[in-house]
Amino acid sequence: xxxxxxxxxxxxxxxxxxxxxxxxxxxxxxxxxxxxxxxxxxxxxxxxxxxxxxxxxxxxxxxxxxxxxxxxxxxxxxxxxxxxxxxxxxxxxxxxxxxxxxxxxxxxxxxxxxxxxxxxxxxxxxxxxxxxxxxxxxxxxxxxxxxxxxxxxxxxxxxxxxxxxxxxx
Numbered sequence: 701x702x703x704x705x706x707x708x709x710x711x712x713x714x715x716x717x718x719x720x721x722x723x724x725x726x727x728x729x730x731x732x733x734x735x736x737x738x739x740x741x742x743x744x745x746x747x748x749x750x751x752x753x754x755x756x757x758x759x760x761x762x763x764x765x766x767x768x769x770x771x772x773x774x775x776x777x778x779x780x781x782x783x784x785x786x787x788x789x790x791x792x793x794x795x796x797x798x799x800x801x802x803x804x805x806x807x808x809x810x811x812x813x814x815x816x817x818x819x820x821x822x823x824x825x826x827x828x829x830x831x832x833x834x835x836x837x838x839x840x841x842x843x844x845x846x847x848x849x850x851x852x853x854x855x856x857x858x859x860x861x862x863x864x865x866x867x868x869x
Contacts (some may be wrong), residue, residue: 702760702788704795707741707748715741717759718748725778729840732776740764740775747772747804749795751779751788763792765800765809772800772852774811777820789820793827794855801855808852812838812845824848 708714715738722737732740740746745768751761761779765772774796779788800806812835813820829848838845 701754702751702783702786702791703754704749704751704791707750707762707764718750718762721759721762721778721780722776724780737764737776740766747796747799749792749799751783751792753783761788761792763789763796765796767800767804767806770805770807772796772804772806772809774809789823790827793823797827797850797852797855798858801852802857806852809850811848813848814839815844815846821846824850828854 707718718741719737722732726732741748741764743766745766747765747767749763750759752758753760759780760783762777763774764776765774774793777789777792779792797809800809809829810832811824811829813824815821815834827850829850831846832849833847835845835847837843
């Protein structure tokens with residue numbers, strides 16, 4: 701069981717939690733724990749939604765996006781290893797896509813995902829994303845990514861169902 705809530709970007713404790721999860725989730729080359737995460741979180745166009753365990757309130761996942769005009773770009777998503785396969789990533793993504801469609805009036809969402817991350821590729825496809833190009837050597841030489849895009853029309857008007865306030869699973 702988890703609950704979703706907007707990230708509290710003004711809290712130093714919250715940023716410390718994010719950096720801790722970032723370090724625990726990603727390898728050093730893929731991690732934004734050395735300042736990038738904090739820099740992104742401070743931007744005005746940043747959207748962060750977090751998942752917390754219902755029992756103890758511990759951070760178990762987050763998604764970080766940037767809103768640019770009519771598009772929301774998913775920059776990072778992380779779920780604690782011991783909390784995976786419980787619908788947390790799906791819940792985070794749905795909340796962000798509904799927020800983007802209804803509050804930000806965005807019409808599309810984009811993201812980049814490693815070709816070899818099949819679980820993530822399948823999740824994104826199930827949410828409506830489609831491949832929109834191949835980014836060769838995106839992460840490192842020989843490690844490619846898909847550029848994916850999602851039309852947010854299906855997420856419009858779904859604000860009540862996807863509301864972050866009191867959302868539990």
